[in-house]
Amino acid sequence: MMNSSEVSYFTLGAYFDTGPLRWLYFVLILSVYVLILLSNLLLIVVICLNRTLHEPMYIFLCSLFMNDLFGSTVLFPLLLFQIPQDVHTITTSFCFLQIFLVYSYVAIEFMTLAGISYDRYLAICFPLQYSARMNTNKVFFLTGFSWLYAFAVMLSLVLLTTPLKFCGNIISKVYCNNYSVVKLSCSDTSVNNIYALMITVVLVFGPLIFIVATYIRILKVCFKGSKQTRQKALSTCGPHLASIVNFSFGVFFEVLGSRFDLRNVHSVIRVILSLYFLAVQPLFNPLIYGLNLTKVRVLCKNLLRSAVRSQ
Template sequence: MSNSSEIPSFVLAAYGNVGELKYLYFSMILPWYLSICVANTLVIAIIYVDKGLHEPMYILLCNLCVNEIGASTTLYPLLLSQMLSESHEVSLPWCFVQMFCLYTSVSIEFCSLAAMAYDRYMSICYPLHYHTVMSTGRVFMIILFVWVYSVLNFVLLFSFILGLKFCGNIIDKVFCDHQLMIQLACSVSVINHVSDILFILLTLWIPFAFILASYLKILVVCFNTSKENKQKAITTCLPQIVSVSNLFVGCIFHFVDSRIEAAQVPDKVRVLLSVYLIVCQPMITPFMYGFNLPKVKTSFQRFVFHKK
């Protein structure tokens, strides 16, 4: 029986045989990746340069943009190299590294959005206590907690697959996937399935419940306030609601694709659904959160076009 150390690499079979189209796909994917990096870096630079944006909401936004760049860099360079490759093989250590970065970034994304929801909750529901509760030191402690919590989530998940023995090395995706690796194991214990459920609970459902609770409380307060304050609250919260909704839908696509046999779904559609989260979310953050916010938009015009 083969063990994990005897399988030096995994084959990412979802690339298939695209033939000469690989150059077309490469020329489409590379500009998209560069656009993600440029857009998110620009938001970070604007927030860093403009001292007026050194507020909790924008600091948390900056953290979110850093995560978008990191998550995209984990996927796209390998995806681009695999697109031009004939073998589509990925070494076992790199597979674990990619999983660590991708899964941790998803957890950071959800937890960061939960932190931003809490920030909006304090700002709208308790404006008099806002600057006391959401001090700069407190915000950086929240960001540190988000990253540590997310890393520990994956360490917990990783501990259950580290000693698995694999009887196959074909992963039907364009990136290394935890659940598909479990399916390649020679034998899987109940604890592996429990760890998967636990990871989903810690990564998705707990942050999502926190986000939902925050916005429900904001909604209650908005019903009992002036029309002007309602409009302001909606304008502030709408980008977050859009981002959370997109993130949740992307996660559903990923988890369903990894766990349900979708024989009736064309392979190309399945590939698109599996990478939907990493393709769309990194662009939603800078444009829905960043350039859509009035203060950031004004600062962007000064920063890029030197407008007063």
């Protein structure tokens, strides 16, 4: 990796001594990962196989569930390998790859949530024009753009980090974080910091501001509308708002842990908070959408019943 070849690996210093509880943690993490895989895959299959769900909102949700699978797979296999082996090092190449994948996951999640808010805005504020202004081709374009744009931007971020010369190799995380890696550099990192700030504004605060703006308009329409309109808006927008708040808090915890000294906080709590957006969001989304959206819930039950009867 050019100049960074002087450091061949990084040590993930946030791991704590699990001792005899090592295998218990392994089983717990494995159980969570399996639950994430099964729940997200179930909803992806339900949406793909049922033509009644081939609507803009459900296509956005399918992209969201696919991204949650993607994000959790970036984290959990590494944890499942390192905890029982008691190995807490990672090669520089894999570290940069993990940075690219984790940051891409975050960007795609925010842009997909913004896409869902735009869809709900059109459905509630312009119901008569909805079919003309939002169709499957537009959804596929928006979701495809979100994924490709996130990958392109994060690839640029990693390409700015790889040439740096590092004077240390201990990262206070259980996974690679770009800010933590850049802090280890002896090189001039002003360009890296400016670019990272630009990415944060465009791919985090940009979607969040857009989501807030759309929901202000949605709330105005709901307050002026009938009780039925408010109930419909609550049933479709409630899970989405819960997902936004949950993910935003998770990313906030991650930024807080990276930027500030939290050594006074217990190591277990620090690790849990840093993993929140990667571990909880992929489990939270299928549960909140699967339980609250009636059409999805009914189709999931029918699919599971058919699977049980066939066996």
